[in-house]
Amino acid sequence: MMAAAYLYDAIDTAMLADRAAEFRAQCARRLAGEISEEQFKPIRLMNGLYLQLHAYMLRIAIPYGTLDSAKLRALAHVARTYDRGYGHFTTRTNLQLHWIKLKDAPDILDALAKVGMHAIQTSGNCIRNLTADPHAGATIDEADDPRIWAEAIRQWSTFHPEFSFLPRKFKIAVTGAPVDRAAIRIYDIGLRLARDDSGALSFEVRVGGGLGRTPYLGPVIREALPARHLLSYLQAILRVFNRYGRRDNLWKARIKVLVASLGAEEFGRQVEAEWNASDKGAVDLPDTELARIRAVFRPRGFDTLPAVSAAFDKARAADPTFARFARRNVIAHKVPGYALVNISLKTPGETPGDASAEQMESVADLAERYSLDEARVTYEQNLLLPHVKLDDIPAVYAELVRARLAAPNIGLVSDIIACPGLDYCALANARAIPIAQAIARKFEDHAKAETVGELKIKISGCINACGHHHVGHIGILGVDKKGEEFYQLTLGGSGEDDASLGQILGPALPADRVAEAVDQMVGVYLGERREGERFIDTFRRAGLAPFKEAVYAEVD
């Protein structure tokens, strides 16, 4: 099977091998006591290795969320051999292993390098792993495949000599579609491709989005940047940030604070001035290199099929649970007779985003056999098979049921984003996973969840907002009140095209009240909603009051 994925050539492979060798030597120096933990910390943080509450955590990059069967099997192998047999997919489409031993880290990197994977720039104040639209290359509405440009950025930003010690970490998301499935407004840089009437490709450039303590939606600083100048323009943005971003206060060091303090217009002016003074030709990729990358992502391997499938329709008619899966998890493809199949990592009762080694292998098998050897990770912490024949979906579904991966709840109340929280993370104030599990259990009847419809719940265990709570239809933030875990609820956030930041509902709730409060608010929505309204639409029309009343009535 031919995967439309970027294959590492001799240069890319040498780069990973050199990195793995360097890190092995650094770990050996630490294990031999030649360098202290204090000296080792910045070194390991250049390589995605964190020291957490219980053990080392390794964050493995999955560039623009694209996987194939070999990569999935390597991740499964690593999870089984060096961890506890599972891994955690994050909102940044990386995979985290939470129970790593330092002595194993070099072997893990070697195993990953064999399949073109690594942990480069998954931590530190550098340009982090890229994210992109998970529907890339499969969706009818895109102007261009964002992976081409994401791969160009990946190479340009890898070991960038000027931008490896920025004021703070730096995250870039790319989409080629008008519908935003990559949350580009909450990124340091959010890029959207468009084509003008003559067919020329350009980028809309947003800068300065982000969550954390001071959430901002990124404003557009440049419309219609000619696509061939992407890298020189990124260099200009990064250089302005590197020189003028705040370094005196960790909480004010992200580019969003610089953009907000200067204003988007003035920041954009400084970027244009820097860009115009730079030698663009030295930075921008030559057309031949862009063509080389583009060729890799060219669609291939598709059969010519009718737009409808009798086998798919028959299965839907015969089996209501399959019909529900088809309604919730299957999305139209640009090629007739194909579909995108979402794989939920949110089976109620499970940890959101977790997958066992066996489940990764099941998805690897399915990708290889049924999806042109491609799989994707979404920022909503689910997986996706991008190129499945409608005819094959019943067989794929049967295998997903066997692997406990068939929850038909994409976009529903039980499809909850949650960070690892206080169960793992040294920064967290409160646990996130048990809260997600308690809410999902309230809606484990998928028919009930489907009645409620689209409702995006996002949970962060602290103000760093890895769980994107600011942009949840219902956002839940863990806070510490005198050593006890409490949860601040916000309503009305969205990270997509109708982006907005949530409003605080009221005083923080104790852990055992959160799932109940969600249920009460869902009750308000079901009573108040008008034809066609989602939860967030009803909230936007009716306001905070009825929801607040329902949650706090009995407390008084």
Add this chain to the structure above:
Amino acid sequence: MPKLIRWTRAGARWAQDAFTSVLDDEPMPDGSVLLSLSRFHAEGGRVLGEGRRVGVRVAADEAVESLAYDLPAIALVALEFPKFKDGRAYSAARILRDRLGFTGEVRAVGDVLLEQARFMIRCGFDAFEPADGTTPAQWTAAEARYRHVYQRAADAREPAFAERAAAPWEQAA
């Protein structure tokens, strides 16, 4: 006197520091001097007029562009790293080399560590005052650790895309 490592095409080696670093409130010594940016703006012209070699020490929050018209007369620009995590001097070095065409010595001073050797060399630094006791042999090895680079910078290394264009058959996966 701090030990100085000089980077050449043949690798790193120990070098004599010919410059005396002068504080703002010190009397001006004889010989080659390294002055702060503000002292250079006040007295640099006079010292240069005496036929001496002058270097300028630029703090992380100072703009190297303010030296633009003086660069042809300046022998050395020393860029400060207050902490290794403060990466502003990398941009300053790139601007000196790429935009302002400075061909004199660009020296890294302050919290200068071996782990950052390859980044500094790529950004156009060619002299270093290591703060971690490392040696020229270690710096030479650190620079050579990676066989390829992905982007053009202020050094002479050809990026991956240029290597691929020159010999695509050698790079096939």
